[in-house]
Amino acid sequence: xxxxxxxxxxxxxxxxxxxxxxxxxxxxxxxxxxxxxxxxxxxxxxxxxxxxxxxxxxxxxxxxxxxxxxxxxxxxxxxxxxxxxxxxxxxxxxxxxxxxxxxxxxxxxxxxxxxxxxxxxxxxxxxxxxxxxxxxxxxxxxxxxxxxxxxxxxxxxxxxxxxxxxxxxxxxxxxxxxxxxxxxxxxxxxxxxxxxxxxxxxxxxxxxxxxxxxxxxxxxxxxxxxxxxxxxxxxxxxxxxxxxxxxxxxxxxxxxxxxxxxxxxxxxxxxxxxxxxxxxxxxxxxxxxxxxxxxxxxxxxxxxxxxxxxxxxxxxxxxxxxxxxxxxxxxxxxxxxxxxxxxxxxxxxxxxxxxxxxxxxxxxxxxxxxxxxxxxxxxxxxxxxxxxxxxxxxxxxxxxxxxxxxxxxxxxxxxxxxxxxxxxxxxxxxxxxxxxxxxxxxxxxxxxxxxxxxxxxxxxxxxxxxxxxxxxxxxxxxxxxxxxxxxxxxxxxx
Numbered sequence: 001x002x003x004x005x006x007x008x009x010x011x012x013x014x015x016x017x018x019x020x021x022x023x024x025x026x027x028x029x030x031x032x033x034x035x036x037x038x039x040x041x042x043x044x045x046x047x048x049x050x051x052x053x054x055x056x057x058x059x060x061x062x063x064x065x066x067x068x069x070x071x072x073x074x075x076x077x078x079x080x081x082x083x084x085x086x087x088x089x090x091x092x093x094x095x096x097x098x099x100x101x102x103x104x105x106x107x108x109x110x111x112x113x114x115x116x117x118x119x120x121x122x123x124x125x126x127x128x129x130x131x132x133x134x135x136x137x138x139x140x141x142x143x144x145x146x147x148x149x150x151x152x153x154x155x156x157x158x159x160x161x162x163x164x165x166x167x168x169x170x171x172x173x174x175x176x177x178x179x180x181x182x183x184x185x186x187x188x189x190x191x192x193x194x195x196x197x198x199x200x201x202x203x204x205x206x207x208x209x210x211x212x213x214x215x216x217x218x219x220x221x222x223x224x225x226x227x228x229x230x231x232x233x234x235x236x237x238x239x240x241x242x243x244x245x246x247x248x249x250x251x252x253x254x255x256x257x258x259x260x261x262x263x264x265x266x267x268x269x270x271x272x273x274x275x276x277x278x279x280x281x282x283x284x285x286x287x288x289x290x291x292x293x294x295x296x297x298x299x300x301x302x303x304x305x306x307x308x309x310x311x312x313x314x315x316x317x318x319x320x321x322x323x324x325x326x327x328x329x330x331x332x333x334x335x336x337x338x339x340x341x342x343x344x345x346x347x348x349x350x351x352x353x354x355x356x357x358x359x360x361x362x363x364x365x366x367x368x369x370x371x372x373x374x375x376x377x378x379x380x381x382x383x384x385x386x387x388x389x390x391x392x393x394x395x396x397x398x399x400x401x402x403x404x405x406x407x408x409x410x411x412x413x414x415x416x417x418x419x420x421x422x423x424x425x426x427x428x429x430x431x432x433x434x435x436x437x438x439x440x441x442x443x444x445x446x447x448x449x450x451x452x453x454x455x456x457x458x459x460x461x462x463x464x465x466x467x468x469x470x471x472x473x474x475x476x477x478x479x480x481x482x483x484x485x486x487x488x489x490x491x492x493x494x
Contacts (some may be wrong), residue, residue: 003275004030005494007267012040013475014466015282016238017482023247025490034254034430044232051361056352056372061476063223075241080228087220088332091406113188124181130165132218174213175206198343201441212441226330259293278461278493284432306439312422314395316371324413330355335406344374346398392421438467455485
């Protein structure tokens with residue numbers, strides 16, 4: 001039987017961040033991944049000569065001094081980060097909005113749209129930026145994130161005045177902030193906030209917890225860009241960094257079970273058993289329950305419930321003629337067909353289009369496109385298996401309708417099409433039942449309870465990392481959550 005200080009299960013960005021930080025701290029760490037490639041939900045897969053992002057997404061943490069940029073520099077990974085302008089283009093039936101990398105320019109462009117009053121709009125964005133600035137400072141200095149030492153608590157106390165804008169809105173929705181500024185009837189702002197909130201905090205503006213949603217509304221402006229070669233290039237580079245730091249990464253090595261034995265954990269994987277002091281599992285609690293021997297059906301029950309209130313994704317993967325878009329760089333679209341219907345089930349799409357310079361991702365003269373829409377998993381799982389297939393088929397037809405109405409050139413220029421459901425997304429990514437995006441950050445004080453803000457242990461020495469726990473949804477947040485969990489493991493379990 002082999003041994004290690006820590007075994008990390010799953011090479012999503014939570015697992016990658018955990019393993020790299022543990023290796024940097026001198027721990028003997030083994031990262032085991034089921035698939036033959038890293039990245040999890042944020043991976044790049046190959047099909048029939050094309051390379052597709054598993055999910056349509058934007059990447060943050062690429063700016064100077066931010067986590068991924070620092071790892072790129074420290075480990076000489078050679079990654080190329082491209083800035084985008086626009087970051088995203090939002091299209092609805094009556095107008096479109098190109099979102100620039102400057103938030104003040106976004107405000108100016110939105111003020112020029114029909115029926116927008118610039119004065120209250122400016123006041124709203126001032127409030128939003130105050131909250132975002134206070135919370136993003138924590139990401140810029142991860143030592144301020146949980147778990148907190150006595151010294152860190154004192155640092156936070158000294159910063160108390162800067163948190164005042166945040167405290168005012170705890171337990172209230174982003175829609176409440178909009179109403180406070182008398183902008184509830186401002187259609188462009190409502191649509192913009194619903195679209196941004198749906199892809200970041202997984203809830204619309206009237207449902208979303210205000211501080212989380214206001215911070216997430218700044219996501220476009222916080223080191224967000226494109227990783228040349230796709231997000232899989234970043235995941236593979238982090239694998240290289242882990243190995244440089246002395247860690248071991250074993251792809252295509254599915255973990256089958258965990259058991260507690262003589263004060264240690266024994267991890268049984270496809271390539272044999274590993275004895276270790278601690279385990280960090282970058283999986284959903286439902287998957288972790290199935291691994292533990294004897295099986296425990298109720299691991300972290302409140303996290304399980306939160307996951308099951310969330311979303312899956314229906315996908316379209318396209319290869320299109322390069323002429324289908326006027327942008328040579330990577331490009332992202334948010335498309336809304338009917339602004340009065342929920343931004344899900346094919347009515348709202350997020351599209352990621354590869355760069356014309358990424359020649360390895362498609363044959364010459366073509367580019368790849370990943371198109372995703374949210375699928376409410378409670379609705380899906382309430383149907384029979386036959387009805388589930390019909391339901392997903394209807395969603396994918398609506399996706400094509402929305403594409404045809406808002407980005408017709410993509411469909412007209414398609415040379416290759418492939419669909420995917422939550423079930424196939426599970427197969428691509430290893431994600432339990434195809435749940436994606438993390439737990440919805442709906443209104444409530446539960447987000448601020450100690451258990452929600454601290455590294456999560458299912459049992460002694462058994463930690464959960466990823467988008468369902470500490471810090472949450474984005475690749476940056478998930479990786480930072482892994483870093484902070486790794487630091488706790490290194491102090492207490494190795």
